[in-house]
Structures are given as structure tokens and as C-alpha cells.
Amino acid sequence: MTGQNADTNAVEIDTSKPHPARMYDWYLGGKDNYPVDEEMGRQMLALEPRVPVMARVNRAFMHRATRWLAHHGVRQFLDIGTGIPTEPNLHQVAQEIAPDARVVYCDNDPIVLAHAAALLRSTPEGVTEYLQADVREPGAIIEGARRILDFDRPVALSLIALLHFVSDEDGAHDLVARLVAELPSGSYLVMSHATADFTPEESAAATEKLRAAGITLALRSRADFTRFFDGLELVDPGVAVVHQWHPELGEPVPGQDDGVIPGYGAVARKP
Template structure:
């Protein structure tokens, strides 16, 4: 660990946590042996775990840049994860220094590093909200202190929904959040899939379940339903690596097999 945790923050180091495993896959140091142990077990099921994390991160960079270049100046990022530079606000504010960003996560270790998320340009603003993604009203109330819900907002839910089962109300959560967004806003979403290796996906889901966690790897059709009622930006719901690669930040991965994750950006008309 880095030793930067804030006093009084209770971090459970006895159980693996998806955000800390993601950090390990990205080569970070804000994780514990229990996280590395499970991450390595997942690599035994699918050796591309690191590539999946890197490709997802690169999609976030490209999507944020595209949104900023197309006039979006407000961002609400739910399921932020442990800060890894460049963060979303850094990408957005390179194009739009006046961009305003609200990050949201419920993991205490993210709170411990929240200062890294708050280094805004003088013209813009960043804020961090400690809240559970399954409580959208609390998130929206807190975000409303920084963001103007009368103007377009980009709602980012990156690598989040596969940790919420249908019974947890994943679709309802997205619907309630999008409902509160004004016209001209965008939904940005990425999601791991089991389309290309159902057997491996079942093994990975079982590993999560055995540790009291959820991993719901949805199909392309299921992921597409999260965008119902919205106007998808071309190329629609595509492999994460295939979404506007001309914007840069493309990760080259070995082999011919696709990285099993879909992503999309859609506008609220």
C-alpha cells in the first residue's frame, strides 16, 4: 500500500474488492495480497485480465475526449474506482478547462485517495461523493451542488453494471439516473461480457459468488437495453476497443481474440 489512507477510514483487507483488483490489473499499488490473489486466479481463467482493464480505461479516455470536443462541460462519474492518471477530469479539462466533474464511489479506499480526484483547473470544478451506486437519489442530490441539472451532463458508468445483478435493479438504476438528466445529456457505459467464452465467464462468476460478490456478465443484447430510449452515437454498442479508435488511446493486445467487453455512448434527445 501507498500509506496515504486518511485516518478513520475502515478498509477491509480480508476480502478482495473489485476496485482494488482493477487497480492491480492496471499495475497500481493501491491493493492488498487478497486482491492480487483473486486477480491471479481470474487470470488463470482468462489471461487477458490486464488487457481488459487497459482497454476499458482507454475507452474512457476516448469517450471523455469526444464528449468534451462535442460541447459537454459537465460529467457525473459513478463507480469511479481508485484514481489512475490521467483521470476523467484531466482528460475533460484538457479540452474544456471549465468542465465540472463529480466523482462517486462507495469504496473507502477511493475516499482515501479522493484528493487526487479534486485537482481541478481554476476555471472548472471537481468534487467527490461517497455514496452507493444503488442509491441514485443521494448521488443526484449531492451532485446537484456542483452540476447544473438544467444543462447537459455526461453520466459515466464504466465497468460498474456487471457488479450489479438484475435482482439488484441494474436496469432500474440506469433508468432513474437518465430520467433526471436534461435533454442533450449522454450515457457512457462499458460492461464486460461472456459472449466469447461462456464457460470461462461462468467460472469467473462462480469465483465472485464464492466470495460474496456479484459478477453478472451480460450479452451484447442485454447491454444494449441499458440504452433504450436514447440515441446511440456511432458505432453503437461495440467492442470497447472498436469505439472511435481514431481518437487515440488505443491499446494493442496480442492475439486475434476480441477483448470481452462492450461499450457505448448515447444521447438523451
């Protein structure tokens, strides 16, 4: 299925300042980034040399959480903050277990739109779709997702390494609550989030450096991260350091045990 908003003819990419999705791509060893992204990425590495490991750990958490959900009967996924396609993507992980899985990707970055075709290679039995929208527009996201997903059946809402780019002033917790409110009973919220709990000085320096480049970094504590799941039933083991959430469902990321990964991950069910 082709993306209703995946028209790449008029994509305009701002290469004058770094962008989190392109920096993430650079950390992962991708080629869909620009010198300005690499420059900022190297500045982040000077503050925290394990950033590439952290990026890979987040990606691995998404794989494990998707496998867990597919094995527990979830067949619909809404992934917001998709990022630049890196295989295997969420739909590939889900459809390997459940070929009929339906996946809607959503991002606001023009470079992701430019690569949307890679996100739309569904199995014949399943569906993938791409929406160009911002997490700060939950109404538009739900409206678009309803065209593809059946909101009378459970949906897994995936917010991987996204909300730490949304400030409290922008209402991060309210945005998640509004999205979850639209999901039917039996749906799931999947999140990972960076934290300053373990590296306060390095995190403060990174936050200031990114702010100077126009990038918000809202590093939240374990308690603030856990608040995103208010009213939901956390799946065992609850909120965990991200690589310690069901490690048996995937392969370890080289270097993940060389010190604490400064991020949390969790999956929770809507009653």
C-alpha cells in the same frame, strides 16, 4: 474545490476479502491493493490471461468517450464507480480540452475515499468534487451532484465497468433508468460492460469463483447491455466491442487485438 464527503480520517478498509476496485488497480499495475486482491486477481488470470488488457481497454474507452463528449460541447460529467485514481483521470482528460469542465466523481469504496484528494486537482476554471455513495442509491447521488452540476444543462453520466457488478435482482436497468431520468435533454450516458458472449466457459468459471468470494459478476449479453440505452439515441457506431468505439480518439492498448475483448461500450444522447 475540496470534496464535501472526502474526509479520510475515519476510512476503514476491509482487507479480509477481495474488492473489485482494488483488483482493477492490481490489473493496471497500481499499488493500492492488498494480498487478498492480488490472490483473487491471479486466480482470474488463470481463467482469462487477458484480464489486465481488458482493464486497460476499459480505461482507454473512458478516455476516448470523454474526449468525444468534450469536443461535442459537454462541460459537466458525473462519473459513478470512479475507482482508485489512475492518471489521466476523467477530469484531466475533460479539462485538457475544456478547462472549465465540472466533474463529480462517485464511489462507495473506502479506499477511493482515501485517495479522493487525487481526484480533486481541478483546473482553476473548472471544478471537481467527490461523493461517497453507492450506485444503488441514485437519489443520494443526484442530490449530491446537484450541488455541483447545473441540471439545466447537459450532463454526461459515466458508468465504466460498473454495472456488471450489479445484479438483475438489484435492479441494474432500473437504477440506470432512474439516473438518466434526472438528466436534462442533451445529456449523455456512457457505459462499458463485460460480457460472456465470446468466452462462455471461462466467464462462467470466473463468475462462480468471484461469487464464492462475495463479489457479484453479472455478465450481460449484447442485447441486455443495449437495453440500458432504451429511449436514448446511440452515438455512431452504436454498441461496439469496447476497443472498437472511435479508436481514432486514443492510442491502442498493447494486446487488444490478440483475440476479442469480451466487453461492450457505447455512448448515447438523451433526446
